Amino acid sequence: MKRIKMLLVAMLCVVMVFGAASVPVSAEVIEVEKPAEPKRITITDIGFDKPAYHTNEDITFHVKIDGLSNKDIDNIGYLIGRLERKTCKLYYNKEKDMFVGKMTAEKKECKRTITSISIYSKNNENINSLYNFQNYYTTILVVNNNCADGNHTIYKDNWTGSSTNFPCTESWIETINCNICNQVIYSRIIPALGHEVSDWVIKKRATFSQNGLEEKICNRCGDILQSRTIPKLTPTSKLKFKKKSITIKKGKSIKLKYTRKPTNAQDTLSWKSSKPKVVKILKNGKIKGLKKGKSVITLKTNTGKKAKITIKVK
Numbered sequence: 076m077k078r079i080k081m082l083l084v085a086m087l088c089v090v091m092v093f094g095a096a097s098v099p100v101s102a103e104v105i106e107v108e109k110p111a112e113p114k115r116i117t118i119t120d121i122g123f124d125k126p127a128y129h130t131n132e133d134i135t136f137h138v139k140i141d142g143l144s145n146k147d148i149d150n151i152g153y154l155i156g157r158l159e160r161k162t163c164k165l166y167y168n169k170e171k172d173m174f175v176g177k178m179t180a181e182k183k184e185c186k187r188t189i190t191s192i193s194i195y196s197k198n199n200e201n202i203n204s205l206y207n208f209q210n211y212y213t214t215i216l217v218v219n220n221n222c223a224d225g226n227h228t229i230y231k232d233n234w235t236g237s238s239t240n241f242p243c244t245e246s247w248i249e250t251i252n253c254n255i256c257n258q259v260i261y262s263r264i265i266p267a268l269g270h271e272v273s274d275w276v277i278k279k280r281a282t283f284s285q286n287g288l289e290e291k292i293c294n295r296c297g298d299i300l301q302s303r304t305i306p307k308l309t310p311t312s313k314l315k316f317k318k319k320s321i322t323i324k325k326g327k328s329i330k331l332k333y334t335r336k337p338t339n340a341q342d343t344l345s346w347k348s349s350k351p352k353v354v355k356i357l358k359n360g361k362i363k364g365l366k367k368g369k370s371v372i373t374l375k376t377n378t379g380k381k382a383k384i385t386i387k388v389k
């Protein structure tokens with residue numbers, strides 16, 4: 076029975092495989108090249124030969140692209156850089172390894188932003204789809220007769236910092252830039268500030284069984300500057316009253332004497348009277364007899380050591 080079942084399954088498989096692979100005789104299969112993934116390229120430099128131009132002056136515009144092979148460069152006819160409504164054609168310059176183009180500054184003073192770079196083949200075909208720009212790029216063309224003569228305009232004390240993520244240990248640069256062409260006019264180095272050291276901060280408290288840890292950190296950047304161990308706490312090893320029992324008069328109070336070793340023990344003590352109506356616990360080991368009777372006073376550490384004394388009140 077099992078064999079027959081297996082045979083049937085096998086036959087079904089054969090039918091399925093051949094059925095799927097067969098193509099009607101009249102159909103035709105067209106095989107084409109799989110389109111290549113767009114190539115990743117990066118604009119590493121984009122700009123002009125001067126920070127600002129006179130009206131009607133000649134301008135050289137350049138674009139440097141990383142990620143292009145020699146074959147790509149052979150295929151590229153030119154780039155079109157678009158400055159808002161104005162365009163500029165750029166051709167590959169082998170010596171500079173850049174695309175370079177010439178244009179003329181506008182007739183009036185203005186600022187223009189580059190809004191796009193397009194790539195064209197030698198047949199004037201837009202081949203942007205073959206490439207994938209990995210970065211956002213922007214540059215501004217400044218036509219300003221004043222800046223072009225080297226007479227820039229700045230805002231007073233308008234220092235802006237490039238800043239650093241590590242102001243404690245790294246210096247950084249601040250600049251004042253021309254507010255028309257953005258050229259750096261003044262620059263200064265702000266030295267590293269140095270760490271701002273905190274007091275000791277406990278990271279882990281010491282217990283009777285484990286060491287603790289404390290640190291000095293920088294209040295500005297949070298770096299750990301110093302750390303040290305806090306030794307384990309010292310427990311009481313011996314706790315004993317000087318006497319086993321004491322008799323006092325009703326209404327009197329006395330201080331109970333006891334020995335505790337070592338003297339630097341850090342555990343806490345607690346007092347208890349078995350009959351608080353007979354003997355009352357006051358502060359700092361003092362007791363008071365309230366009425367005739369007997370009470371057992373227990374002195375205890377939080378680490379488990381105990382001592383007892385009997386108080387008779389008459």
Ligand SMILES: [Zn+2]
Nearest residue numbers: 222227253256
């Ligand atoms: Zn300027």
Ligand SMILES: [Zn+2]
Nearest residue numbers: 243270293296
């Ligand atoms: Zn710091």
